[in-house]
Structure formats: C-alpha cells, structure tokens
Amino acid sequence: MKKTSLLVIEGRHAEIPSFAPDLQKKGFDVVAFQNGGQAVSKLKQSNASLVVINAASLRSTGIRICLSVRKKDSKIPIILILDKERSIDKELAEAVLVLPFTAQKLVNRVKALMPGD
Secondary structure, eight states: OOOOEEEEEEOOBTTBOOOHHHHHHTTOEEEEESOHHHHHHTHHHHTEEEEEEEGGGOSSOHHHHHHHHHHHOTTSOEEEEESSOOOOOTTTOSEEEESSOOHHHHHHHHHHHSOOO
C-alpha cells in the first residue's frame, strides 16, 4: 500500500505554533497526535510517508520520540522541530528546524523529503 500521509506529533502550548493546520492547507493528508507514545504505536497503521515531530511543544523529548519512531520504521523520514539549536545525529532526523521559522519553510522541507511520487 502506498504511503500518502504525514504523521505530525505536537503538543498544545500557546507560545509554540501548531504546524498541522498549515500542512493541511497546503494539501497534505495529516494525521496529528499530541502524544509521542500514541503516535509511535499508530505509526504503521497511519500509512505515513513522513513524520514531523514538534519537540518544542511536547513534554517528552523529541530525541526519545525519534528513537521510538526509528525502532518502528527505520526508513521513514523525520523532521524534528526544536526551540533552540542542538546537535542532532543525522540518523535520528533527516531535517532539523529551529524556531522561529515560517510555515512555508516547513512545507518546503516536507516536499523535499517526501518519498518519490
């Protein structure tokens, strides 16, 4: 079965933007979760082509969620959103974006990392 959707993991914090609505407006099929554990357990069922982890908005660390995603599916591209610059191993995430940035920058990165259509 062809993968078509984005799995977006982000919590709810007033000062941290939510990117799921922006991705939906750009035509992506978004499956959103507010809990990393829930998202990882549903990863295979979600049929996702790419995972976006907004670590800046989550209680759990983005690194821990990346590792869990990698255990479930080692080939799925991951975009990790952070609130401050950190050194991240390329094996954890294909792309790291540091807040603030525009929604268009995220959309461009998603398009660049999506498996060939």
